[in-house]
Amino acid sequence: MNLGPRTSPGTTRSSRLSRPPRRRGLVTKEVVAFYARVSSDEQREQHTIQTQLEYARGRAKLDGWTLREFIDDGVSGKKVPFAKRSGGAALLEAARRGEVSRVVTYRLDRVGRRAKLIHEAIEDLARAGVPYASLTEPFDTATPAGRLFLGVLAVMAEFESDSIAQRTSDGKKRAAGIDDRRLTGVIPYGYARGEGQRLVIDPRPGKRKTVKLSRWERPAVSRILKSEIYAGRAVFFKRSKTTEAVYRNVPAIVATATYLAARKASAANKKFGGAHRSHDYRLRGLIKCGRCKHTITGRQWRTRQGYYCLYCPAGQKAFVEEASITAILWRDVLEFLAEPDATLRAIARSATEVGNAEERAEAELVALAQKYAEFDFKESQLVEMRLGKTITPAIYDDKFRAITAEREQIQMQMQALREERAAAARAVEESAIVRELLGTLRTLAEKAGDDPARRTQIIRTLTKEVAVYVTDRRPRLHVTYAFGQPQVRTDARQRVAVESTPRSTYRPPTVRRRACGGR
Ligand SMILES: [Zn+2]
Structure with a gap:
């Protein structure tokens, strides 16, 4: 075999020789919190948590993270705030203790399906000192563009959840037909959970009143008067704009005629009463x-x-x-x-800046990679000297250690540059997406018409x-x-x-x- 200098990096021989094991990357692994959630509606589409986990584990392997998993199974993203979910609360606690450096989810809608809940969750996380990122949607809560993007995505998650509700309505109807015995939610006053999970008339009248209320308040009375359940018709699934309500029969406490009379009287009273119409304050919190x-x-x-x-x-x-x-x-x-030019110009400017940063990082990386390759050559020279017995084992070991230390130094620099390059690439991608999303928002605004919601x-x-x-x-x-x-x-x-x-x-x-x- 030719023992002259080699230009190709890496030798099969050197690996056969005993050499100090080279540690893989000096950088300690980043601990990333992964949050997965699935609601009971989404549960129907099977293995959702599993899919999210598999994806995250793959990414962790690729990017060298240590993953800490937090899971909320069967939790609604429309109603339950992040901090009130068991997985979410545990995650926030870990974040506050500084155990994780950032939080990721498969998609933003895993955090929540109401813009308000999403914003609250991300604020909670920010207060705990950890940034949030979606694994499949490129944005970063640390940048203004990222935050804007987040806002738009949050609204889209909400729009989409309406269509999910529609999709699952069919499933619910089917379930209503097949299994009308299953009881969910609060048992109405006067009823109890009976045999086979059926709703039965509570034999102890007045039970809930003494537990919850000291006296009968108007809203409680009103609710009971309005509820069809006492006439034997329980809403199994509420009516929406596009679907009809599903009812099931339960034992009646009052006759249908009595119920209808009460409704009629209540409607008549409304004409005189100055009762407050409940109003949805849409700008609340702002x-x-x-x-x-x-x-x-x-x-x-x-x-x-x-x-x-x-x-x-x-x-x-x-x-x-x-x-x-x-x-x-x-x-x-x-x-x-109509005229988002100023914002777009600002985004374009920052995109150019990060674009330059990306190029700079790239150039430095190329230079470092060349330097790194030289070590292979130095190593192979050393191996040959050792084989030719021109150096003692002690000197060989010393020199090898020195080369390894230098290698690790460069590895660390390269790692930092790679991260810099990735961040810059993300920012460029993000600005393009914001541009696109502004267009989407404009379309949504046109579609909104006079609908105040x-x-x-x-x-x-x-x-x-x-x-x-x-x-x-x-x-x-x-x-x-x-x-x-x-x-x-x-x-x-x-x-x-x-x-x-x-x-x-x-x-x-x-x-x-x-x-x-x-x-
Ligand atoms: Zn004030």
């Missing part, structure tokens, strides 16, 4: 008091729904109608979506906060959007239907009072 920074919850004033701080003294606050705020936000959102969904995606200030006893909105310049001032004087402070209806809050200016 509106803050500019003065004390408390989040303002929705309130009704006379016939209007709006927002009004409970903590500030009269004269220092104003009632702002929800419709007015929505109109302002919607106009701004439409304006932005759809409009608010889009508004909530693009709005971070609305602070209400009062100057000269008139409200002013200070809006922070997720796009463009961080703050857009809207002069409320021209655009908000101004209300004077409703002193007459103001009562000191009965909720726990927090100090003004706190938080």
Whole structure:
């Protein structure tokens, strides 16, 4: 065999010779928390948790992570907040203890299926000091573009969950026919769980009343009067826009005629009663008091729904109608979506910057790879010297150790550069996606039409906060959007239907009072 210098790296001979074992990468393995969730509806599509786990384990192997798995099986992503799920709570705890460096899921919709729940979960994680990433959707909560993307995805997860509800409705109907004995949910007052999981009339009347209520409150009475179950018809599956309700028969407590009479009487009473119509305050959580920074919850004033701080003294606050705020936000959102140039330019600029960073990292990596290859040559030279007995075993070992140390040094540098390059590539990809998603949002905005629910969904995606200030006893909105310049001032004087402070209806809050200016 030719013992002259070799140019090809790596020799079969050197591997046969005893040499100090080369440790694989000095970098300690990153501990990544993987969160998997499946709801009972999705459960029907089998092995969902398994699929998520397999994917994550594959990625962990590839990227050299140590995976810690947190699982919520049969938990709704529409109702249960992340922190209230057993897997989610355990994960947050681990994050707070600093045991994991980041959190990943298979897809964003595993975190939740309501934009609000998703945002809360990611904020909780951020507070615990760990960033979140989706394994299959490229974005990073650390960048503004990533956060915007996240918002859009969250809304899409919500849109999609509506179609899932539709799909599973058929399955539920089938289940209703096959197994009408299965009991789920709260047992209505007056009933009990009987033999074979059937609903039976509770032989001990008044049982639940003494447990839960000291006296009969109006809502409880109203609920019972409205419930068809007492006439023997239990809703098994609620009616939606596209599907009919499914009922099943249960033992009746009152005659159908009595039930119908009660409904009729209640409808007649409504004409006279000034009962509150329950209103869905769609902007809840977004509106803050500019003065004390408390989040303002929705309130009704006379016939209007709006927002009004409970903590500030009269004269220092104003009632702002929800419709007015929505109109302002919607106009701004439409304006932005029609002309998102400034944002796109900013994204393009940062994309160029990271693009350059990617090239730089690439070039350095190539240089290091060449250097690394030289070690193979040095090693093979050493092996040949040892075979030719021109050096002693001790010197051979010393030199080998020195080369190995240098190799590891370079390996570490290369690892860091690879990460840098990957981050830059992600950012470039992300900006392209944001561009595309803005288009999607525009389409969604066009589709939303006059539907207030759809409009608010889009508004909530693009709005971070609305602070209400009062100057000269008139409200002013200070809006922070997720796009463009961080703050857009809207002069409320021209655009908000101004209300004077409703002193007459103001009562000191009965909720726990927090100090003004706190938080
Ligand atoms: Zn206030």
